[in-house]
Amino acid sequence: MADQALAAQSAFSELKPVQSAALSIEVRDGLTIASIAAGKGKAADVRAVMQKAFGIDLPDRPLRVEGGGISVIWHGPDQWLAIAPRGAGDRDLESELAALLDGIAAVTDQSDGRAVVRLSGSCVRDVLAKGVPVDLHASAFASNGVAITHASHIGIVLWQIDETPTFEIALFRSFADSFAHWLAHASVEFTAG
Amino acid sequence: MRFNCPCCGERGAEEFVYHGDAAATRPDANSPTAMADFIAYTYERTNAAGVHRELWYHAAGCHLWLVVARNVMNHQIISVARARDVALAQTAQATCGAQSNGGT
Structure with missing residues (x-):
C-alpha cells in the first residue's frame, strides 16, 4: 500500500x-486551542500559575485577556479557552498548559x-x-x-x-x-x- | 422571557432549558414512608398560580444551573441565582441547625 x-x-x-x-x-486556521477547567476549589491556584507563566489575570466574567503569546477567553465559571497560533514551531498549548496546571485543572486539546x-x-x-x-x-x-x-x-x-x-x-x-x-x-x- | 444570568447578563429564554421544580426537597430514602414521599416528590405539584421557584440550565451559554423565581401568570422573572450558591446556603443553614440542635 x-x-x-x-x-x-x-x-x-x-x-x-x-x-x-x-x-x-x-x-x-493553524491555531492551537486548549480548554482549561479549574478543579474544585483550585481556581485561585490556576490564576496564580497563569499570572506567573503568562503575566495575565484570568477573567472571572465574560472577557478576553492577552499576554505571554496567548489569548485567553472566558468560557464559563472557572473555565477558559487558551488560544495561540501554532506557528513554525508547531506550538501545542495542551501539553504546555497541562504541564503547568498539573493537578489543579483539566486541560483538553480543542485545536481540531x-x-x-x-x-x-x-x-x-x-x-x-x-x-x-x-x-x-x-x-x-x-x-x-x-x-x-x-x-x-x-x-x-x-x-x-x-x-x-x-x-x-x-x-x-x-x-x-x-x-x-x-x-x-x-x-x-x-x-x- | 429574558433571564438575567449571573454570568452572561440578560439573555433570551431560548438559551435556557427548564429542569424542574427548585422548591421540592429530596426526601430521606431511609424513612419508613420513603415510597410515598418519593412519589409525592416526583409527581405531586400544586401548580399554584403565582410565583414558582424553578431550576433552569443555561445550555447555550455558560452552562450554569440557576434557581429562578418566576411568576407563571405573567412570566415576570423575580430573581435569578446560581443554584450552587442556593444549595451551599441551604447546606450552611442545615449545618447551623444541626449544630444549634446539638448544642447545650
Missing part, C-alpha cells in the same frame, strides 16, 4: 474569504474540535445581528468582551478584538459548514457587486 501523508484540512470547506472595508471574513473565523469591518454588527441574539452595539459590548451564545441556532463563543470592529467566533468544527452557509446569506448584501 502506498504511504499517504495526512494533511490538516480547514473546517470551512465552503467559506469564501471576503475582503473589504465594509466586511472582511477570514478563516483562522473548534473552528475559528474572524469577522471585521464597518458592517460586521449588521451581519451578526441577523443570527446572534446578543446586543453587540458599541454601547453594550466592547473590545475584549466575550459572549457564549448561538448564531442561527449554532452554539458559538464570540469575542471582540478591536473597535474596527473585529470579532472572532469559535464553534464546534462539525457545524462549520452550516455556520458558513448562514454567514454567506447574512453577509451577501454587504459583499455582492
Whole structure:
C-alpha cells in the first residue's frame, strides 16, 4: 500500500474569504486551542500559575485577556479557552498548559474540535445581528468582551478584538459548514457587486 | 422571557432549558414512608398560580444551573441565582441547625 501523508484540512470547506472595508471574513486556521477547567476549589491556584507563566489575570466574567503569546477567553465559571497560533514551531498549548496546571485543572486539546473565523469591518454588527441574539452595539459590548451564545441556532463563543470592529467566533468544527452557509446569506448584501 | 444570568447578563429564554421544580426537597430514602414521599416528590405539584421557584440550565451559554423565581401568570422573572450558591446556603443553614440542635 502506498504511504499517504495526512494533511490538516480547514473546517470551512465552503467559506469564501471576503475582503473589504465594509466586511472582511477570514478563516483562522493553524491555531492551537486548549480548554482549561479549574478543579474544585483550585481556581485561585490556576490564576496564580497563569499570572506567573503568562503575566495575565484570568477573567472571572465574560472577557478576553492577552499576554505571554496567548489569548485567553472566558468560557464559563472557572473555565477558559487558551488560544495561540501554532506557528513554525508547531506550538501545542495542551501539553504546555497541562504541564503547568498539573493537578489543579483539566486541560483538553480543542485545536481540531473548534473552528475559528474572524469577522471585521464597518458592517460586521449588521451581519451578526441577523443570527446572534446578543446586543453587540458599541454601547453594550466592547473590545475584549466575550459572549457564549448561538448564531442561527449554532452554539458559538464570540469575542471582540478591536473597535474596527473585529470579532472572532469559535464553534464546534462539525457545524462549520452550516455556520458558513448562514454567514454567506447574512453577509451577501454587504459583499455582492 | 429574558433571564438575567449571573454570568452572561440578560439573555433570551431560548438559551435556557427548564429542569424542574427548585422548591421540592429530596426526601430521606431511609424513612419508613420513603415510597410515598418519593412519589409525592416526583409527581405531586400544586401548580399554584403565582410565583414558582424553578431550576433552569443555561445550555447555550455558560452552562450554569440557576434557581429562578418566576411568576407563571405573567412570566415576570423575580430573581435569578446560581443554584450552587442556593444549595451551599441551604447546606450552611442545615449545618447551623444541626449544630444549634446539638448544642447545650
